[in-house]
Amino acid sequence: MSDNQFKRGELYSFITGVASTAIARRLQKNFKQHGIDITIEQWSVLYHLWKQDGLSQQELCNATFKDKPSITRLVDNLEKLKLVKRVASVEDRRINMIYLSGAAATLRDQTMEMANQTLNEALGGVSTEEIEMCKSVLQRVYDNLK
Amino acid sequence: MSDNQFKRGELYSFITGVASTAIARRLQKNFKQHGIDITIEQWSVLYHLWKQDGLSQQELCNATFKDKPSITRLVDNLEKLKLVKRVASVEDRRINMIYLSGAAATLRDQTMEMANQTLNEALGGVSTEEIEMCKSVLQRVYDNLK
DNA sequence: TTGAATTAGTTGCATAACTAACTATATGTC
DNA sequence: GACATATAGTTAGTTATGCAACTAATTCAA
The missing domain is CATH 1.10.10.10 (Winged helix-like DNA-binding domain superfamily/Winged helix DNA-binding domain)
Incomplete structure (x- = not known):
């Protein structure tokens, strides 16, 4: 098997949910800290x-x-x-x-309000164009598999 | 509350795991179809x-x-x-x-091999630069929340 | 108008996640 | 050497997901 396969595989870590899991965990934590169960x-x-x-x-x-x-x-x-x-x-x-x-x-x-704060923290240093582009890519990925 | 809050909220659908879930499901299905349990x-x-x-x-x-x-x-x-x-x-x-x-x-x-095929299906119509940029954004999001 | 196919929702079973509390081993300090 | 602290891993309880099989209501067609 080629090393290339492993390089492609690295993508999974990021496309497959690592960032989204981090956002979800942070928001959940914020809810809890404010007593929202x-x-x-x-x-x-x-x-x-x-x-x-x-x-x-x-x-x-x-x-x-x-x-x-x-x-x-x-x-x-x-x-x-x-x-x-x-x-x-x-x-x-x-x-x-x-x-x-x-x-x-x-x-x-x-x-x-908490969700917006969490998103702001998450998206620090990310421009609007980058966000739009990311959304467009993830949308295409979703459509490809639908 | 402003409508703007809801617009930001839309991001959750895509950053928060919809694409990654779709990839995971597809790969899981491919495993199953090939008798890999x-x-x-x-x-x-x-x-x-x-x-x-x-x-x-x-x-x-x-x-x-x-x-x-x-x-x-x-x-x-x-x-x-x-x-x-x-x-x-x-x-x-x-x-x-x-x-x-x-x-x-x-x-x-x-x-x-199946993972690579699944990624290829998922990334159809997405350029290498877009992939790299997406990875970079998701990495920054992850680092912001770490 | 009856019987087949479709649609909306539920249930059961297995896997996985998060949190918190736990055991066991190792380390570091007095 | 003994006790406090840190680290590696496990266990228990709740929530959530995916899949398949199921019920009930509706629609369509012969």
């Missing part, structure tokens, strides 16, 4: 509901790029925390519409 | 042992960016699969040196 995965669901309340679980799957069982269980846990509520759709009873609770509303500004 | 996490440990056999668990933590409990269990599972063996160090008995088995050696070329 939700996981970043739960937060990512809330994030999309803050943009638009009353999404179906399937719509949450699409928005978060997670699969159906993952959303089922995240919604389970968010319901236990009384942050969201499942409401069966009237038109199509297969569908659960997910609605935010009042408690979730109060989390919004506080956690958004 | 290891997970990509297990593979990532083997990958570093192929580069240098006989690393300690702590060295594997550093190489893979995983924490100690994660490596403990990955090595547990790799040992069950008879792909590696723990050997207590003679000089410092706290340390486990991890050695590849013969079975692991035969996996090397086959899985490396």
